[in-house]
Amino acid sequence: MNTVFLNGEFINREEAKVAIEDRGYQFGDGIYEVIRVYSGKTFTMKEHMERLYQSADKMKLTIPYELDELTGVIHELIKANSIQDGSVYLQVTRGVAPRQHNFPSSEIKGSVVAYANEVPRPLQQMQDGVTAKLVEDIRWLRCDIKSLNLLGNLLAKEEAVSEGHYEAILHRGDTVTEGSASNAFIIKNDEIVTHPATNLILNGITRRVIQDICKRNGMSFQEKSFSVDEVLDADELFIASTTSEVMPVVKIDDKEIGNGKPGSVTKKLQELFEERINKG
Numbered sequence: 474m475n476t477v478f479l480n481g482e483f484i485n486r487e488e489a490k491v492a493i494e495d496r497g498y499q500f501g502d503g504i505y506e507v508i509r510v511y512s513g514k515t516f517t518m519k520e521h522m523e524r525l526y527q528s529a530d531k532m533k534l535t536i537p538y539e540l541d542e543l544t545g546v547i548h549e550l551i552k553a554n555s556i557q558d559g560s561v562y563l564q565v566t567r568g569v570a571p572r573q574h575n576f577p578s579s580e581i582k583g584s585v586v587a588y589a590n591e592v593p594r595p596l597q598q599m600q601d602g603v604t605a606k607l608v609e610d611i612r613w614l615r616c617d618i619k620s621l622n623l624l625g626n627l628l629a630k631e632e633a634v635s636e637g638h639y640e641a642i643l644h645r646g647d648t649v650t651e652g653s654a655s656n657a658f659i660i661k662n663d664e665i666v667t668h669p670a671t672n673l674i675l676n677g678i679t680r681r682v683i684q685d686i687c688k689r690n691g692m693s694f695q696e697k698s699f700s701v702d703e704v705l706d707a708d709e710l711f712i713a714s715t716t717s718e719v720m721p722v723v724k725i726d727d728k729e730i731g732n733g734k735p736g737s738v739t740k741k742l743q744e745l746f747e748e749r750i751n752k753g
């Protein structure tokens with residue numbers, strides 16, 4: 474697992490070095506995607522790539538490759554590293570320039586890094602469920618951009634994980650937004666509810682797959698904001714992301730959700746999600 478992509482070249486991981494004045498390194502001035510690989514094949518690659526270019530547009534960043542070229546790079550990495558079940562990390566920054574806050578001249582080319590790793594699916598946790606901690610959402614107001622600036626997310630995740638939890642579920646005051654690295658969903662009376670895709674959350678690709686699964690299978694799916702109390706009172710709670718898939722949350726802070734075990738609607742979604750993976 475040694476070949477990575479750095480600014481147009483496939484090289485050994487050990488040889489891949491980035492400049493100290495890269496704006497991604499200095500300012501978090503860049504964007505990224507994490508794309509899942511199942512049995513050697515990418516999952517929802519097109520959606521991830523489109524979101525990358527949308528994030529770039531939103532922060533006036535020019536990606537120095539066409540979407541098809543980057544798609545080819547990802548396929549090449551999976552092949553070169555013989556990835557079976559894993560993920561590809563793809564990052565684009567505004568490039569290398571003397572440190573100043575305003576953007577450098579448009580002649581400065583963005584830096585592109587991509588690499589692939591074998592990552593096991595969290596099967597045991599998906600079966601048993603995990604616990605989460607409610608943490609105040611202190612992030613900025615453009616969470617719809619998948620930017621490298623993740624400090625608000627990291628502080629929340631660290632707080633939750635250091636106390637033995639799997640994820641932090643974020644709330645702005647009374648309104649629950651999303652997980653620190655996932656989207657959050659409650660189920661009440663068989664209705665699946667998640668925060669609308671506004672600037673306050675990342676519109677997850679997994680979230681969109683779940684939305685589509687619900688539509689096709691006659692399951693009720695609502696995009697509307699919900700409160701901390703509604704989480705505590707939910708029949709079921711789950712989070713979803715590229716790496717966590719559909720992950721039941723069976724306890725939040727000290728409060729058990731439902732009977733403290735993964736619920737039937739969440740399990741049904743897991744089954745349907747599995748079918749989607751197998752379809753490729």
Ligand code: PDD
Pocket residue numbers: 507626651652653654655656674675676677678679680713714715716
């Ligand atoms: N995180 N919300 C946030 C804040 C996220 O960081 C992520 C994903 C999601 C879910 O998005 P998707 O379904 O497209 O993975 C929602 C990735 C996996 C990460 O940072 O590693």
